[in-house]
Amino acid sequence: MKIALFSDIHANLPALEAMFADMETRAIDATYCLGDLVGYNIWPNEVINEIRRRGIPTIAGNYDYGIGRTSDECGCAYKTDEDKTMGKVSISYTNELMQPTERNYLRTLPAHIRVEYQLNNDQMNMLLVHGSPRKINEYLFEDREEKSLLRIMQQANANILCFGHTHKPFHRILEEEKEGIIHYRHAINIGSAGKPKDGDTRGCYAILTIQENASTIIQESIKVEFVRFKYDVEKAARAVEESPLPNAYADMLRRAY
Numbered sequence: 001m002k003i004a005l006f007s008d009i010h011a012n013l014p015a016l017e018a019m020f021a022d023m024e025t026r027a028i029d030a031t032y033c034l035g036d037l038v039g040y041n042i043w044p045n046e047v048i049n050e051i052r053r054r055g056i057p058t059i060a061g062n063y064d065y066g067i068g069r070t071s072d073e074c075g076c077a078y079k080t081d082e083d084k085t086m087g088k089v090s091i092s093y094t095n096e097l098m099q100p101t102e103r104n105y106l107r108t109l110p111a112h113i114r115v116e117y118q119l120n121n122d123q124m125n126m127l128l129v130h131g132s133p134r135k136i137n138e139y140l141f142e143d144r145e146e147k148s149l150l151r152i153m154q155q156a157n158a159n160i161l162c163f164g165h166t167h168k169p170f171h172r173i174l175e176e177e178k179e180g181i182i183h184y185r186h187a188i189n190i191g192s193a194g195k196p197k198d199g200d201t202r203g204c205y206a207i208l209t210i211q212e213n214a215s216t217i218i219q220e221s222i223k224v225e226f227v228r229f230k231y232d233v234e235k236a237a238r239a240v241e242e243s244p245l246p247n248a249y250a251d252m253l254r255r256a257y
Contacts, residue, residue: 001029001030001209001210001212002026002027002028002029002030002207002208002209003028003029003030003031003032003207003208003209003210004023004026004028004030004031004032004205004206004207004208005031005032005033005034005128005162005188005190005205005206005207005208006019006031006032006033006034006190006193006205006206007033007034007035007036007061007130007163007164007165007190007191007192007193007205008034008035008036008061008164008165008167008191008192008193008194008195009033009036009037009047009192009193009194009195010036010037010038010039010040010041010063010192010194010195011037011038011039011040011041011042011043011044011046011047011094011194012040012041012043012047012193012194012195012203012231012236012253013041013043013046013047013050013236014231014232014233014235014236015193015194015203015231015236016047016050016051016193016194017050017231018203018229018230018231018232019193019203019205019229019231020050020054022227022229023205026207028207031054031056031057032056032057032058032059032113032128032162033051033056033057033058033059034058034059034061034128034129034130034162034163034164034190035058035059035060035061035062035063035064035109035130035164036061036062036063036064036130036164036165037051037058037061037063037064037106038063038064038067038094038098038106039063039067039074039090039091039094040090040195040240040245040249041194041236041239041240041245041249042097042239042240042243042245043239044067044094044097044098044102045097045098045099045102047194048102048105048106049102052105057113058109059109059110059111059112059113059128059129059130060106060109060110060111060130060136061130061136061164061165062074062075062076062130062131062136062137062165063075063076063094064106064109065106065109065136066091067091067094067095067098067103067106068103068104068105068106068107068109069107070095070098070103071091072088072091072092072095073091074087074090074091075136075137076137077137077139086246086248086249089244089245089246090245090246090249093243093244093245111129111136112127112128112129112133113127113128114126114127114128115127115128117210117214119210119212119213119214120213120214120215122214122215122216122217124159124160124210124214124215124216124221125157125158125159125160126158126159126160126161126162127156127157127158127160127161127162128162128163129161129162129163130163130164130165131163131164131165132152132163133152133153133155133156133158133161134152134155137165138165139165139166140152140163140165140166140187140189141166141168142168142170142172142189146172146174149172149174149187150174150176150185153174153185153187154176158185159184159185159186159216160185160186160188160208160222161185161186161187161188162188162189162190162206162208163187163188163189163190164189164190164191164192166189166197167191167192167195167196167197167198168189168191168192168197168198169189169190169191169198169204169206169226170187170188170189171186171187171188171189171224171226172186172187172188173185173186173187173219174186174187181217182217183216183217184216184217184218184219184221184222185216186222186224188206188208188224190204190205190206190226191204191205191206191226192204193205194236195252195253196256197252197256197257198256199255199256199257200228200256201233201253201254201255201256202228202229202230202231203228203229203231204226204227204228204229205226205227205229206224206225206226206227207224207225207227208222208223208224209222209223209224209225210222211223233253233254234254236250236253237250237251237253237254238250240253
């Protein structure tokens with residue numbers, strides 16, 4: 001079984017279209033979106049409608065949550081006053097662009113999606129969130145202490161935890177012992193389709209392959225491929241520069257930071 005997961009498009013329609021074109025070349029059984037459809041670029045409504053048209057199950061990102069409620073707060077952890085100032089421009093402009101139907105769609109998005117697999121005698125729970133199971137805008141970075149990450153997954157009853165929000169992809173396999181047997185949990189950050197921050201300007205999504213004999217005691221039950229796809233970065237960057245959005249957002253696309 002192959003599952004495609006993508007997140008953090010942030011109104012980047014050229015990236016979304018390129019991602020869907022890439023997906024169509026692969027034998028994918030199911031697709032999920034982990035939120036942050038809007039913000040930072042000029043196509044929030046178009047991105048929403050491309051996802052809706054395909055009937056892709058989608059959860060709310062922190063930006064979606066704020067814009068869906070016409071809020072001037074997106075739940076973003078801006079570190080500097082300059083970042084905060086630019087962020088306010090992005091939120092204001094996105095609110096101006098939003099159409100009623102698309103805004104209402106954002107309001108209806110669930111906070112998480114849980115999928116339970118029973119491929120053999122061993123149940124495997126997959127939980128899809130935006131930031132973390134605890135909070136929509138909590139950052140789960142790759143260097144998080146293993147005990148902390150494992151505790152979060154245990155409390156959420158997740159054998160597979162998929163999330164975004166940091167825009168930096170990774171896959172960590174965590175071990176825990178139960179009655180003398182090692183069990184494995186998989187923490188997967190699926191990266192960003194439309195606003196990568198890992199120095200690679202290509203968009204990113206993940207393909208999760210669940211083997212037919214999947215079990216929590218078999219480490220290789222879950223395979224993760226991070227797909228990097230090219231898109232017209234200049235088109236997306238120029239759109240920013242020709243809008244009221246800060247030009248710095250165009251630079252971020254060109255340099256992926």
